[in-house]
Amino acid sequence: MSVIYLNGQYVPAEEAKVSVFDHCFLYGDGVFEGIRAYNGRVFRLEEHIDRLYDSAKAIWLPISLSKEEMMEIVAETCRRNNLRDAYIRLVVGRGVGDLGLDPRKCHGNTSVVCIAASISLYPEEFYEKGLKVITAATRRNYGEVLAPQVKSCNYLPNIMAKIEAVNAGVLEAICMSREGYVAECTGDNIFLVKNGVVKTPHSAVGILLGVTRNAVIDVARNAGYVVEETFLNRWDIYTADEIFLTGTAAEVIPVVEVDLRSVGDGKPGPVTKRIRDVFSKLVRSEGYEIYRDARPHEKRGPVKDFVGCHEENEA
Numbered sequence: 001m002s003v004i005y006l007n008g009q010y011v012p013a014e015e016a017k018v019s020v021f022d023h024c025f026l027y028g029d030g031v032f033e034g035i036r037a038y039n040g041r042v043f044r045l046e047e048h049i050d051r052l053y054d055s056a057k058a059i060w061l062p063i064s065l066s067k068e069e070m071m072e073i074v075a076e077t078c079r080r081n082n083l084r085d086a087y088i089r090l091v092v093g094r095g096v097g098d099l100g101l102d103p104r105k106c107h108g109n110t111s112v113v114c115i116a117a118s119i120s121l122y123p124e125e126f127y128e129k130g131l132k133v134i135t136a137a138t139r140r141n142y143g144e145v146l147a148p149q150v151k152s153c154n155y156l157p158n159i160m161a162k163i164e165a166v167n168a169g170v171l172e173a174i175c176m177s178r179e180g181y182v183a184e185c186t187g188d189n190i191f192l193v194k195n196g197v198v199k200t201p202h203s204a205v206g207i208l209l210g211v212t213r214n215a216v217i218d219v220a221r222n223a224g225y226v227v228e229e230t231f232l233n234r235w236d237i238y239t240a241d242e243i244f245l246t247g248t249a250a251e252v253i254p255v256v257e258v259d260l261r262s263v264g265d266g267k268p269g270p271v272t273k274r275i276r277d278v279f280s281k282l283v284r285s286e287g288y289e290i291y292r293d294a295r296p297h298e299k300r301g302p303v304k305d306f307v308g309c310h311e312e313n314e315a
């Protein structure tokens with residue numbers, strides 16, 4: 001039974017329940033992060049926490065916990081579940097209010113949830129063979145509605161695009177910006193390679209600035225590639241030599257077909273493979289150490305004591 005952090009307490013998963021009056025449930029009024037730990041270290045935790053707090057700030061969602069406390073909640077949730085490799089979901093919701101939209105009715109009772117699960121990886125064949133994708137009719141939401149940089153709990157446009165992909169018999173969909181530029185996929189950023197140059201949509205297109213995207217830009221530049229953050233359209237992806245997607249869950253995954261056109265020779269390309277190899281070494285070589293200061297888990301007593309991390313820190 002896994003242990004979940006819920007509003008100051010660590011509780012068994014079956015007891016980790018949120019109210020039907022939580023505005024995060026009623027309206028998607030919240031923000032979240034998907035984070036990964038490799039071999040006892042949380043990859044780019046600070047960057048994820050910075051993005052979470054920026055997302056929260058953008059939607060006027062106050063978080064009373066400090067960033068350091070939030071990072072410790074992530075690490076402690078991994079410790080309580082004895083995880084060294086994990087997929088971590090951090091959610092900050094508006095909290096319990098009434099049936100109206102007005103967030104003041106939630107009285108600042110911001111809810112914080114952290115779930116650490118063992119990672120279920122995409123089957124290896126997707127990395128070897130590559131993904132088929134389509135371009136979706138559903139557009140990426142744009143800044144005048146809700147800044148695409150906000151990782152909000154309202155993922156309906158992304159889900160609509162995902163359904164388009166599934167209906168077309170493929171696993172992913174590329175979403176365009178309102179102006180028709182390539183933005184990103186439903187839960188991944190996109191890169192292409194053309195004549196040896198690595199290209200990815202510029203932040204001004206309106207995308208989630210992925211932690212993996214940032215890391216991959218560094219990896220590619222360090223490997224000697226020119227990386228351009230630019231404006232790409234359908235023609236660019238139809239004529240690319242290679243395409244790959246980046247995200248916390250998928251890491252670096254090749255795309256071999258877009259809208260029934262094969263990418264390059266229809267097989268994952270050498271630049272994608274090289275970047276993927278360096279990236280998988282990078283994620284295992286840095287990160288926030290989960291077990292650095294921790295007493296061995298056995299000495300913590302049974303998980304049943306439900307000690308909230310704040311109370312424990314104050315003790």
Ligand code: PXG
Nearest residue numbers: 186187188189208210211212213247248249
């Ligand atoms: N774009 C969007 C819209 C995302 O939601 C990324 C890019 C990649 O960002 P990171 O920081 O992870 O490199 C995301 C990632 C999933 C899943 O199951 C992915 C995300 C959210 C929820 C589920 O793949 N976000």
